[in-house]
Amino acid sequence: MRERAERDNALQCRLVERDGLKLISGYGAVFYDQRDQGTEFTFDIWGDTITERIMPTAFDEALKRADDVVGLVNHNRDRLLGRTTSGTMKLSVDERGLAYEIEAPDTTAGRDALAEIERGDMRGSSFAFYVDDQRWIKDGEREVREINSVTLIDTGPVLHPAYPSTTAAVRDELQAAYGQHLRSQGRGEKGALTLQELQERLAELARENTARYDDVQSRLCRLADRLRACEVS
Numbered sequence: 001m002r003e004r005a006e007r008d009n010a011l012q013c014r015l016v017e018r019d020g021l022k023l024i025s026g027y028g029a030v031f032y033d034q035r036d037q038g039t040e041f042t043f044d045i046w047g048d049t050i051t052e053r054i055m056p057t058a059f060d061e062a063l064k065r066a067d068d069v070v071g072l073v074n075h076n077r078d079r080l081l082g083r084t085t086s087g088t089m090k091l092s093v094d095e096r097g098l099a100y101e102i103e104a105p106d107t108t109a110g111r112d113a114l115a116e117i118e119r120g121d122m123r124g125s126s127f128a129f130y131v132d133d134q135r136w137i138k139d140g141e142r143e144v145r146e147i148n149s150v151t152l153i154d155t156g157p158v159l160h161p162a163y164p165s166t167t168a169a170v171r172d173e174l175q176a177a178y179g180q181h182l183r184s185q186g187r188g189e190k191g192a193l194t195l196q197e198l199q200e201r202l203a204e205l206a207r208e209n210t211a212r213y214d215d216v217q218s219r220l221c222r223l224a225d226r227l228r229a230c231e232v233s
Contacts, residue, residue, distance in 0.1 A: 002130045002131065003130070003131075003173045003176055003177070004128060004129075004130060004153065004173075005128065005129055005130070005131065005170070005173045006075060006126055006127070006128045006129075006169065006170070007029060007041075007054070007126065007127060007129075007170070008124055008125070008126040008158055008161035008162050009027060009028075009029065009030045009097075009124060009125060009126070009161060010123065010124045010161045011026065011027045011030065011124065011125060012026075012123060012124070013025065013026030013117055013122060013123070013124065013125050013157040014026065014117065015114065015117055015118055016101070021103055022104050022114055023101050023102060023103055023104070024071075024081060024100075024101070024102040024104055024113060024114070024117060024156070024157060025099070025100070025101045025102075026099070026100055026124075026125040026156075026157060027096060027097045027098060027099055027100075027125055028091075028097070028098045028099075028100050028125050028126065028127035028155030028156070029054055029058070029059070029097045029098040029127050029155075030054070030096060030097040031054055031055065031056045031058070031095070031096065031097045032053035032054055032055060032056075032146075039053070039054075040052065040053045042142075043171060043174055045171070045174065045175050045178050046175075046178075048143055048178075049141060049142045049143070050142070050143050050144075050145065050174060050178055051139065051142050051143070051144045051145070052144075052145045052147065052174060053144060053145070053146050053147065054097075054147050055146050055147060055148050056093075056095075057148050057149060058098075058147050058148060058149060058150050059091075059093050059098050059150065059152065060093070060149070061132065061149050062149075062150060062151060062152040063091060063092075063093065066084065066085075067084070067151060067152045068083070068084060068085045069083070069084045069089065069091060069152045069153065069154060069155060070082070070083050070084075070089070070153075070154045071083065071088075071089040071100065071102040071154065071155060071156040072154045072155075072156045073109065073112075073113050073122075073156055073157055073158070073159075074126075074156075074157075074158050074159055075126065075128055075154060075156075075158075078109070079109040079112075079113070080105075080107075080109060081102045081104060081105065081109060081110060081113055081156055082102040082103055082104075082105070088102065088103045088105070089101070089102045089103070090102075091152075091155070098127065098155065100125070100155050100156065102156065113157065116157075116159075117157060121159070122157045122158075122159055123158075123159070123160070123161060124157070124158050124159075124160070124161025125155065125156065125157055125158060125161070126155065126156070126157075126158045126161065127152065127153075127154065127155035128152075128153040128154045128155070129150040129151060129152050129153055130150060130151040130153070131147055131149075131150055131177070132149040132150055132151055133147075133148040133149035134146060134147050134148060134177070135148060136181045143178070143181075145174070145177060145178070145181075
């Protein structure tokens, strides 16, 4: 089963006026650029240094397929701004990354987003996706995950763009991907530690449940004894 993933970036989203329309414009994703360390993200997983890079080919197939992508605020489906299949959101790729342009609706969500961006309260953008193709390489002492192709789910502005390595959900998704990579290379001992910890936790839960069951059984027996004693008296 593929893991849904989200990545933020701090590039400022902005308002653009065209043909009398107010458009929300930004970059949902930024491609890896070897000249800019800010375009890759580094994590520590099981004592290893893991780096993730979004490669320039990442969105080619999604755009070719015309994925049904929605424009959301903070990935919140209650704050819908646009949709590619309705023509109210357009996606494109340039040398910097995945650009979006959304025709803001005359709804509470749309008006709020326009006001928040215009005031400078809404900062950064994000996108949600499934990884379709990735490659693991070594770069010195680092294990590098190159994301080469994705299925797009949504993109749009976010209030507080989070640096990926500080986000638990990002870490969990990358840890699962790294564990799978280790197992495919026959180096699954680090992933096995996680499995061992899980097995120990399950055993602990089983012991707790058994103890609770025994306690309930004991109480029922005592209650039955009292009821029998009452009947005799």
